[in-house]
Amino acid sequence: MENADAQADLVELREKAEQGDADAQAYVGCAYAFGEGVVQDYVEAAKWYRLAAEQGDAVAQHNLGCAYFEGEGVEQDFVEAIKWWRKAAEQGDPDAQYNLGVSYAKGEGVTQNYSEAMRWYRLAAGQGHAMAQNNLGGIYADGEGVAQDFVEAARWCRKAAEQGDATSQSNLGLMYYRGEGVAQDFVESVRWYRLAAEQGDASAQRRLGWAYAKGEGVAQDYVEAVRWYRLAAKQGDADAQHNLGCAYADGEGVTQDYEEAVAWFRKAAEQGNVNAQYNLGWVYSTGRGVTQDDVEAAKWYRLAAEQGDAEAQNNLGVAYDNGHGVVQDHVEAVKWYRLAAEQGDAKAQNSLGVAYADGEGVAQNDEEAVAWFRKAAEQGDANAQANLGEMYEKGRGVAQNDAEAVKWYKLAAEQGNEEALEVLRKMEK
Numbered sequence: 285m286e287n288a289d290a291q292a293d294l295v296e297l298r299e300k301a302e303q304g305d306a307d308a309q310a311y312v313g314c315a316y317a318f319g320e321g322v323v324q325d326y327v328e329a330a331k332w333y334r335l336a337a338e339q340g341d342a343v344a345q346h347n348l349g350c351a352y353f354e355g356e357g358v359e360q361d362f363v364e365a366i367k368w369w370r371k372a373a374e375q376g377d378p379d380a381q382y383n384l385g386v387s388y389a390k391g392e393g394v395t396q397n398y399s400e401a402m403r404w405y406r407l408a409a410g411q412g413h414a415m416a417q418n419n420l421g422g423i424y425a426d427g428e429g430v431a432q433d434f435v436e437a438a439r440w441c442r443k444a445a446e447q448g449d450a451t452s453q454s455n456l457g458l459m460y461y462r463g464e465g466v467a468q469d470f471v472e473s474v475r476w477y478r479l480a481a482e483q484g485d486a487s488a489q490r491r492l493g494w495a496y497a498k499g500e501g502v503a504q505d506y507v508e509a510v511r512w513y514r515l516a517a518k519q520g521d522a523d524a525q526h527n528l529g530c531a532y533a534d535g536e537g538v539t540q541d542y543e544e545a546v547a548w549f550r551k552a553a554e555q556g557n558v559n560a561q562y563n564l565g566w567v568y569s570t571g572r573g574v575t576q577d578d579v580e581a582a583k584w585y586r587l588a589a590e591q592g593d594a595e596a597q598n599n600l601g602v603a604y605d606n607g608h609g610v611v612q613d614h615v616e617a618v619k620w621y622r623l624a625a626e627q628g629d630a631k632a633q634n635s636l637g638v639a640y641a642d643g644e645g646v647a648q649n650d651e652e653a654v655a656w657f658r659k660a661a662e663q664g665d666a667n668a669q670a671n672l673g674e675m676y677e678k679g680r681g682v683a684q685n686d687a688e689a690v691k692w693y694k695l696a697a698e699q700g701n702e703e704a705l706e707v708l709r710k711m712e713k
Contacts, residue, residue, distance in 0.1 A: 294321040301332060309336035310344040317347070317356075326357030337368060345372035346380040353383070353393075362393030373404060381408035382416040389419070389428075398429025409440060417444035418452040425464070438465030445476060453480035454488035461491070461500075470501030481512060489516035490524035497527075497536070506537030517548065525552035526560040533563070533572070542573030553584065561588035562596045569599070569608075578609030589620060597624035598632040605635070605644075614645030625656060633660035634668035641671070641680070650681030661692060669696035670704040677707070686711070 294315055300308035313332035316325045330351045336344030349368035352361045366387055372380035385404035388397045402423050408416035421440035424433045438459050444452035457476030460469045474495050480488030493512035496505045510531050516524030529548035532541045546567055552560035565584035568577045582603045588596035601620035604613045618639050624632030637656035640649045654675050660668030673692035676685045690711065696704035 306339040330357030342375040366393040378413040414444040414449035434465030450480040450483040450485035474501035486516040486519040486521040510537035522555040522557040546573040582609035594627040594629040618645035630660040630663040630665040654681035666699035
């Protein structure tokens with residue numbers, strides 16, 4: 285009955301549309317766009333939108349812009365989309381103002397201009413447009429086209445969040461978590477995460493899972509953490525997929541299952557998640573949940589290393605040093621050790637020191653070796669402490685100094701370094 289009434293209404297509106305009534309033309313366009321009372325037909329929708337838009341109907345102008353942006357019923361054309369959105373935006377249409385803001389922020393159909401994006405977002409936000417309010421908050425948070433201002437970011441984010449916008453609720457929760465623009469408050473953070481998560485927002489579900497895993501703002505509960513991670517992971521959230529993989533690897537909230545961990549790591553890694561790529565390299569290196577495979581390990585370590593992950597860079601250096609999964613190449617090993625060492629990775633600093641001490645992959649240089657051993661040793665790396673002790677004992681790269689040698693050997697020995705223990709026994713004789 286309702287469908288029959290809708291069709292009858294559409295017949296009446298079509299008659300008005302054919303007589304040139306702009307409101308009716310816009311309505312008929314929507315009917316065709318959404319298949320309400322007629323067979324869905326984007327070409328027909330665009331036709332009616334255009335007739336209304338050319339008469340100055342703002343809603344039709346906005347909708348015609350959307351048709352051009354999506355390529356629905358017309359050939360995709362961002363510039364043409366901008367033209368129609370601008371006409372509608374200048375009449376005060378908030379959706380068009382928002383879309384124009386997004387276009388300026390991304391540089392789609394116009395030259396990227398954050399100041400102009402902000403101007404249009406502000407106009408839409410002032411009319412209560414939640415997504416514009418959220419994006420305006422984002423611009424203030426990132427300092428794009430405006431001085432960075434977390435307080436202002438939180439103010440706009442809250443306006444949208446209080447309207448029920450899930451993205452804004454998740455973002456406001458993150459601001460409470462970090463104490464950006466608001467006093468840090470884990471409980472308040474969790475409250476906003478939950479509101480967004482219950483609406484299905486994947487980022488909020490993942491963040492709520494993290495709160496349960498760490499016991500931040502809620503009682504620690506690994507089972508609950510896994511539940512929220514899984515909801516986000518099933519939506520394709522790469523960070524949640526990685527976190528779920530970690531839960532399976534560690535047996536936290538679920539029965540330990542490396543094969544399941546690998547499955548989730550792979551989903552995240554294939555989306556470019558750097559932590560998952562590293563972990564996938566690790567499971568192939570150790571044979572946890574997969575057949576041990578150095579070639580596959582090196583492949584995943586490389587992907588993570590190329591994204592700047594220091595541990596992956598170090599492990600790739602180790603692979604080149606030893607010819608595990610790659611052709612042995614000390615020069616390439618040094619390259620990756622250096623990248624990791626410059627980020628402060630102690631193992632890589634020690635390995636780079638060894639390379640300089642031995643002259644493998646780099647010109648032999650005891651002073652440089654000492655410098656890298658010291659950086660790692662001061663971070664507590666036992667192997668580097670033992671190596672630095674040896675350099676002092678033998679006077680390589682530093683003035684010979686038994687007292688300084690003993691000091692570093694003892695630090696290494698206290699961590700169980702067998703070589704340092706053996707040297708100390710000999711020195712004490």
